[in-house]
Amino acid sequence: MSSPAVSILMPVRNEERFLPAALVSLKAQTVTDWELLAVDDGSTDGTAAILAAAAADPRVQVVQNRGKGLVAALNKGLALCRAPLVARMDGDDICHPQRLAKQLALMTADGGLGLVAASFCHFPRQQLKIGMLAYEEWQNSLLSHEQIMADIFVESPFVHPGVMFRKDVVTGVGGYRDMGWAEDYDLWLRMAAAGVKFARTAEPLVYWRDRPERATRTMAEYSGEAFRRCKLHHLASGFLQGVTEVTLAGAGKEGRAWQRLLAAEGLKVVRWVDVDPKKHGKVLHGATVVPPGEIGPGNGKLLVTVGTRGARAGIREWARQAGLVELEDFVAVT
Secondary structure (H helix, E strand, C coil), X not given: XXXXXXXXXXXXXXXXXXXXXXXXXXXXXXXXXXXXXXXXXXXXXXXXXXXXXXXXXXXXXXXXXXXXXXXXXXHHHHHHCCCCEEEXXXXXXXXXXXXXXXXXXXXXXXXXXXXXXXXXXXXXXXXXXXXXXXXXXXXXHCCCHHHHHHCCCCCCCCCHHHEEEEHHHHHHCCXXXXXXXXXXXXXXXXXXXXXXXXXXXXXXXXXXXXXXXXXXXXXXXXCHHHHHHHHHHHHHCCCCCCCCEEEEECCCHHHXXXXXXXXXXXXXXXXXXXXXXXXXXXXXXXXXXXXHHHCCCCCXXXXXXXXXXXXXXXXXXXXXXXXXXXXXXXXXXX
């Protein structure tokens, strides 16, 4: 049997309400040469029956994971994917009819691409708060590899059910891991460290369902603290490798959270940078708060921990004018 053009990897658990719509969106794809690996992680509702009916289509394969968890479901399904290209999908989201076609076109045109993310749109939009809308706008603005890499430590730059990647690239960095933080963000950071090239479609091709019980809202692995631990774990083997002292740009709540985390890992904050003149000269956790003008090349590694929305662009401009090189001298982690 010949391999399909793309394998769709979809772990599901208790998705009877939304799974039919997700399956309809897959069957509406303009690319028809696909296979679906639907991994049922021990559903107790009507999910199994819905998947059994869907499997009347020979392109659909249902795999049982029996409640072993999301990471196990992802790795089990990934191992069974026959195509060299794998598209992720969740059982409660919806794909644009041209999603697979447009991502396949980009991957085919550039053999150096390891992952193509789809721009996305939250739905339903009536109850969306400003934070989620800002996250959508930020993520969809990162189109090029360079833009993605500059912000890779800010937040997860891809919506997991909207990515398409080369299977051998993901298996080459170890597949999915259960580390106590978001399994997808951990994967993106390992791919980035391995030099994988990223891209994103300009048009929204995935509709990401927002609901109270979504994993990003309910699981400890997706909390702010878990994301910080994930970031530091990867920074420690790259940007901060061999470093024992750092400077933090931002002496607010987010900066103090980072100071505590760094201290727990044996890294000392030796100075704080803040634009607020009322803070200048104060000592926080043994380190002095200084104005931006006192920082330049040769002051060691700098982590940007300013939590104020929209401040990152201004900080980058200041850093460039100060002669600091992004990803070499400083990294934005918020």
